[in-house]
Amino acid sequence: MQSEMTEEEIDLLDYNYDLPGSLPGTLNIPDDAAPTELVLISYDAKHSVQKTLHQPDECLPYLEQKMVCWLDVRGLGTEDVLRQVGGIFNLHPLLLEDVVNVPHRPKLDLYDDQLLMIVHMVRPSKRGHGFIAEQVGFILQHNVLLTMQEESLWDCFDPVRDRLKRNLGMLRQRGAGYLTYTLLDTLVDGYFPVLEQYGEYIEDLEDEVVMRPTRQTLQKIHELRRELLMLRRYIWPQRTVINSLIRDGSDFLTQENRIYLQDVYDHIIQILDILETYREVSSSLMDVYLSSVSNRMNDVMKLLTVISTIFIPLTFIAGVYGMNFNPAASPLNMPELNWYWGYPLCLGVMATIALSLFTFFWRQGWFANFSAPPPESDR
Amino acid sequence: MQSEMTEEEIDLLDYNYDLPGSLPGTLNIPDDAAPTELVLISYDAKHSVQKTLHQPDECLPYLEQKMVCWLDVRGLGTEDVLRQVGGIFNLHPLLLEDVVNVPHRPKLDLYDDQLLMIVHMVRPSKRGHGFIAEQVGFILQHNVLLTMQEESLWDCFDPVRDRLKRNLGMLRQRGAGYLTYTLLDTLVDGYFPVLEQYGEYIEDLEDEVVMRPTRQTLQKIHELRRELLMLRRYIWPQRTVINSLIRDGSDFLTQENRIYLQDVYDHIIQILDILETYREVSSSLMDVYLSSVSNRMNDVMKLLTVISTIFIPLTFIAGVYGMNFNPAASPLNMPELNWYWGYPLCLGVMATIALSLFTFFWRQGWFANFSAPPPESDR
Amino acid sequence: MQSEMTEEEIDLLDYNYDLPGSLPGTLNIPDDAAPTELVLISYDAKHSVQKTLHQPDECLPYLEQKMVCWLDVRGLGTEDVLRQVGGIFNLHPLLLEDVVNVPHRPKLDLYDDQLLMIVHMVRPSKRGHGFIAEQVGFILQHNVLLTMQEESLWDCFDPVRDRLKRNLGMLRQRGAGYLTYTLLDTLVDGYFPVLEQYGEYIEDLEDEVVMRPTRQTLQKIHELRRELLMLRRYIWPQRTVINSLIRDGSDFLTQENRIYLQDVYDHIIQILDILETYREVSSSLMDVYLSSVSNRMNDVMKLLTVISTIFIPLTFIAGVYGMNFNPAASPLNMPELNWYWGYPLCLGVMATIALSLFTFFWRQGWFANFSAPPPESDR
């Protein structure tokens, strides 16, 4: 998934799929995929080497050492390099296909000698809400971790690289399993800033929807619900993935690493909790919007009714005394027109009617709402 | 299901059923069913034969060879031929009934020496959304695969036939189980173009519902929800079918074929994920539509209110000075009529009132929405 | 349940219940219950006897033979006869109560030497939608089947009686278990015509709700949702009943009969699938109705607004020149009245305003909807 595209809008059908009838193992590489880069980090408690590789086979000497080896494949655009990596690490063609044809639903496959895990990292979009997702494939073998990232420009693993380089925490003392945990932990924690941004966005929308609902508000709520659905689609299967890893991953992870993973699992549950709350709140927001629009319409109707109800009877009275019945033809024909107090009396009756109706509406509380929203916030 | 019919609309009750009390094993063949054609493909790693059969028993010599044999029965309109096929392959009458009386809910039945599977393939409809479904029955025996398709004109298996003919991939090296996997994979991948078309259709509807909601939009949303329900009814039971096949199909499929089938299962889960998202988005669309219509009505009301509120008081004033009270009868009777500045003053008062009200509405932001949607897009 | 009553409307509380504190085993027989008739069919592969009994004990000789015996008790109105039947077949008082106090929720009870099953058959109502349900109790002992039907006039078992009489299919060759399957199969297939009628009814409603929604439409949708709820309440527990029978009924049914029953179970699943679709579509219909009514109101408002907005300013202008300011009192007082072109100019200004507003509304697309629905279909 390209960041430029998703910056705009998140695609509803957000899985890569093969053309019906294509051969199993076909790699679908889009034209604008980032060219593949290879970065190798090899470390033990005492040493740490970081090296950018030009050819996949440059990593072979490192794989034979006792040091932990992390080969980070960034960008899935160069088929040739990807196939070489597949060959070196002895990857099943279907497995390589799953990792390269992004995005794929998060999954965990356990083989005899290796473990494949597909997860997604996210970062907040710069629009004030929304997110950009990127797939990461983890392939873990004895003391070698291979990660395959969709994009080359950005990932959330820099703090881990920094900890490896500066030997912070226990990371360098542990094996590839602990590195896997550390990367997963970092990746899952990366969902929280996205959620925090959404939290603020929802609170803004809550104000907007009651105080000044516009057509854009409606679109925003719909878009929000849609984005939360998509975000849930990324994180929900990761729950199963991590859970399976804790339960069944004993061939690849020590007991202690799995205790650490329990912490990652707790975080995913928290993220799902929060997402569920967001979804229910945004559903409620749609109801509030509809009620709000009805309320507005009510106000408009009230204004029209007040004006009409006050002036229509007055206009009728004016109309009556505008009739041309001939007072000369009969003493019954509009004698009021010739009364001494005729005109003031007529105006007085009109004023009385207007005042009575106005008082009636005032006491019914119809004017309460007009003053409530200040004009400047109502535009 | 006839393609002509479904091109129009998808039937809500979309299962074939027996007349109550009919004998078990009765074949219900509609008058417009396609006549049955038989195509046999027999292959091993070295040879591949494709032959159209005139009589079912022409396939007997091929069944006795060691080559893999795929008999493709297209069109379920000739009862005689279907019964002969049932006899040759020793099919239980209920089993033949399930395969012939289309459409039947997807199911998997495992017998001692054969496996029956009913699934549905879909292709996008040409209307821009919707789909056309066709049932396929798979009957797998040792190295013989029998497929029974509802229609003769179209299926999604051409790429597989091509791979058999041109010996692409590993297909010719493997047995009937791998052929079954390949066909299922192709069939399931065929759901994605339908989903992609729906994805675009939903995005069109999302624009339409906010920018220019009409009565047709309402109908489209309802129809969309209904079609997604129907599509889900096809794909949901296939999930169970494939899952059972992986779990219980060891008598018919090798371990490796079942690993490949896991990939098909993953695709079905992805399809269900996407369908669920579509359904929730289309539910939200209905809410958006209702809100949108309310918004429109609000705009209409505002226009009426602005016009009425400005002109009703003015008309009243004009009415007052249209009264015929006789200035001659009393100095109190409408002396304004004889003032030097009477008429200009009256017009001035009217203009002041009109301007004040206009300004009031302007500052309340009531005119904001009228200019928002451009006229040409609003029709 | 009386057919006359249900022809009108289906009762929401649709279960028979005892008066609190009544003795276990009390038979509640309503006054209008049909008098009990007894029909015995006894058959083996070679012979078949059908006989109407006057007294329950007339069946005793047949029970002792090796032939399969089907005693069909129709109408549950004669307590005396029912108790005698209970005595002959050794039925537990609670069991007899469940069968006689109709309607009872579908259930399956397995005893050592007999099996009790309560199910419901339905037939389409003549109103164009709706259904009439009737309870049937099955009591299966070794080679004797006792059925107890709520009504005497109608049931759906005639095709089975016909097959018994004319020795069609394998029915006469098999035992009482296969007869039970055949009756259940016929009974379950009887739901499809009801569903088909509903399918057509829903499609009619779908047209009505968008094209010409009336108050009756609303009532129809509500009634439809209610009837589907009731239908689901009948069929849902039958799913469990048939499933238990397949799983646990090995003492009463052969392996082969249970394979046949699997087919009945598949049909029930299909019925539930269809019902679920119907329910979701009818829920969506309510939303469509509400939107449709709003759309209508919008059209009405638009018409009012167009008329008001065009004429109110014109009427105001006419009002102005109806004022009686005295042109003689001042040259500023309404000099227009004495202009040579005064009146034509005034009319011209009015026409210009009317045309401008009309054009404005036209370009906003406000007239689009008035012409859309043809008058004859809109009533």
Place this chain on the structure above:
Amino acid sequence: MQSEMTEEEIDLLDYNYDLPGSLPGTLNIPDDAAPTELVLISYDAKHSVQKTLHQPDECLPYLEQKMVCWLDVRGLGTEDVLRQVGGIFNLHPLLLEDVVNVPHRPKLDLYDDQLLMIVHMVRPSKRGHGFIAEQVGFILQHNVLLTMQEESLWDCFDPVRDRLKRNLGMLRQRGAGYLTYTLLDTLVDGYFPVLEQYGEYIEDLEDEVVMRPTRQTLQKIHELRRELLMLRRYIWPQRTVINSLIRDGSDFLTQENRIYLQDVYDHIIQILDILETYREVSSSLMDVYLSSVSNRMNDVMKLLTVISTIFIPLTFIAGVYGMNFNPAASPLNMPELNWYWGYPLCLGVMATIALSLFTFFWRQGWFANFSAPPPESDR
């Protein structure tokens, strides 16, 4: 729960709770609780004694006999007596607290030598809908049953007492387990009259909501939904209670009693079925109400629009000929005023316009709804 209070309205928070930090086993006895009465019934197949006790320890001689003993504690207002009863029957303080601090959620606790069950009985309220609930605690020991009822004035057990006294059915032949079943059966059957009353109430509401929706209707629907929620909260956990009793209660109930209990369980399932239907119907009613109100508004709008649309153009024409352009100043100034046929022509034009518009609205079907609801039913 006091009957006076619930006669008014059912409390949303309807569970008794301890003040945070109160000692376990504290009895919360409200001031208006009914004073405790003790009624003992002791029976075997031949004898039956009923006696009102003044002191709890008067029951001791009966407990030592071989007869079945039922001590019915009515009213939970006298702490002293309750504690004595607790002492005699050796009740755990928490158990006594659960029984006395009403209402408590239905529950079943199985101890080594006794069984505690909390259930609720209901009776219909006299308002035409609603119900009054009362908690009953059952404590079953070998051949002794202790029941503790919330109120002293009413319970639903009189038929059982009558059967004990008059030796009806098998009740006196059986033990305390069968007595427990009989009481539970009576209690559960007591839900049906409440449901029946609700069924009629819902049908009344269905008519009201379409024919003459008022503000009270809205309140009634909301109240109905709330009451059904509360009723479900009582009966739902009883399902689990009875189920556990059947499954795990073999130390206290014979196999046969548990078969009888299965019948009680079936009734609870039926009650839940009915409640679920009621809830869905009442949800649908809210939608119908909203649509109905919209329909009414539509009618009002139509009337306004018809009147306005017909008269506004006419009034405009009258206004034009009320203008004072001076025919003497110019031959172009309103020559119509002096035409011979001027006035009749003008009236004719007006009549033509009015008739055309009226016909237009008639053909659009706008008058259809005004005549539909008869005036007398619409108030």
Place this chain on the structure above:
Amino acid sequence: MQSEMTEEEIDLLDYNYDLPGSLPGTLNIPDDAAPTELVLISYDAKHSVQKTLHQPDECLPYLEQKMVCWLDVRGLGTEDVLRQVGGIFNLHPLLLEDVVNVPHRPKLDLYDDQLLMIVHMVRPSKRGHGFIAEQVGFILQHNVLLTMQEESLWDCFDPVRDRLKRNLGMLRQRGAGYLTYTLLDTLVDGYFPVLEQYGEYIEDLEDEVVMRPTRQTLQKIHELRRELLMLRRYIWPQRTVINSLIRDGSDFLTQENRIYLQDVYDHIIQILDILETYREVSSSLMDVYLSSVSNRMNDVMKLLTVISTIFIPLTFIAGVYGMNFNPAASPLNMPELNWYWGYPLCLGVMATIALSLFTFFWRQGWFANFSAPPPESDR
């Protein structure tokens, strides 16, 4: 969570999270966290000591005694003290992180020699609804209980401290497990006052929404739904926590303590029951609100329609007789103007029309609603 903040509004994203890539075990201590205080209570059946500690290691002598020891850490603001406590009690860094980085989702972790439990206590907010939550971490070792509270000013444990001091109940006779139960019981009972306050608030809202719905009502309902969601998020996982503790906590709690815990579990189920009812009622309230607003609009529309429909025809008649057709030019031109009874007749016709229309509306029941709500309650 700070009480000042939550007094305002409850945050949607209500979990503490690490910055992505932070080291495991990092303590996030906000600037305004309360400084840490340490209170130690040590007791056995005969003695009881309460002491405020200045340094964590002052508790060491007490830990070595046979008395039960409860160290209550209040306020999580002093990192140094917290790390020392972690050291003394040998807490895993991740465990300390979970307890200190509040709020964390409720959880239970069982280790070999200690048990970690995170729960939340709540108290009612002073605004009339809402609640303030505070996290408590329980760490239970043999006869030592360590609690870590988020805030120092308030907790709900004072009754327990009082019972310890005054030797009430059996608390001092039992071990740390029973103390844990007592604290949990107190904490869970603390949810009831919050629920009771919500119950009253909902009942107020129910009146408000039907009688006098305003824009604030809408906001209140939305806020209520949101707060109930948040409250449910606190209590739901505690259900799992207590259940696991009962099932798996046998290393830390005696059989009897687990029976007591069952009582706490029952209370949590009751709380969830009530919450679920509240949520459904508040969902229904939103529907009622929307219907109520529609009802109001209907009333406004009716008033407008009544006034318009009565006066528009009258004004038209007045307009007709205000026309200036010249009676002198033709005997057909408005002869009525010169009739003797012209003006009275005209007024009479007007009065007749007005009365007829008024009677029509009266009989349609249109005025019923205007008198219903008293003016003073409608503001």
